[in-house]
Amino acid sequence: MTSVTFKTNSALGDCPGMMHGDPQTSNMGLVVLQEWWGMNEQIIARGKELAEMGNFVTLVPDLYRGKVAKDHEEAGHLSGSLDWAGAIEDIRGAALFLMGKGCRKVGVTGYCMGGALSIASAALVGELSAAAPFYGIPKAERCDVKTIIIPIQAHFGELDTIAGFSAPADARAFEAAMKGKKDFELFMYPAGHGFTNSNNKANYNKESADLALSRTVKFMARHLCSR
Template structure:
């Protein structure tokens, strides 16, 4: 189990793997804040051999799952670009070690921030995005600079299949390193605390992420 911590530039939930050479993953919250689900994702990463930190983008506000109006207000008040440049970068700095590679992942609004990180930050080696994409005035697909894996829901009415198709087309035209997966379920399918949870697809997406990280976050081989 992890713990809530303060670090230079932010606060968040940190789960340590206990492994000296573990890669690191920054986990970005849904619109609910750093809820129990986000903490459990960090714990899952720690159990899988990663040091994981979820920076608190809402500065302590956690929205109950039934209150979508409050979640929308918090998300709409968030400066996504500033959160990426400051809070996500500070979380990466906390995890940084010589030779360590870092991944960035996020869910819902965290998916948006993850793609923005792939555009704006130099801290990460690769990015995993769940059912969230930036508006084109926030970040264009041709600006993405990192390998990306994306997980999207075919029944999603927020990050719609049409939005996903359009963003993917831009990535493809620009020759970016990406793979997008689509699942026959609804937005939020990775979160076991809400009705939209789909255990089969959550397990599948998790296994795909672990394989993706194994390729992109492996420590560099020592040179002779």
């Protein structure tokens, strides 16, 4: 694990982050985006887990610049005040940083708020080659999902109750909007919101989490591998 700082066009300036993996042994980069809590130990560990599972070089950007929510109220405040345009630039900066480390292609994956940002960046960040969003969809004014041209593999819970963001109806609406796209797939799991986060005691579903992460790793390896 390496603490890094990379250039970004965000108004907040350079962005810190945590990098896992060895650029000497892999040229596949993966940006891993936080839930609404911030860059906490769980998402840093997820970056490490994905790096080890797929031999990726992963980078978890600290979109909140050092702030980590202690409860739902603070998480809501932090996510609600996030400068989305700036966050998109942070993601672009993260991708460029990984490319500068020797990664030939870079993907993005994220959870909850990070899932929505994954979709938005798939539409807005041309440096990305694939995206795997988890249980989060951006509002229509954030981006036009129909402009997405990179491969997408999306993951949602059938028991997710967050209407307008990640509920099954929202997932299906996203799927309908992406109809006709060559490289698009969406998986539903018998689980609730945040089902891959073991800190989410109410909704964590190990079987679904393991399957979703395995699918993500295979998907990214397929689209990021340079032959």
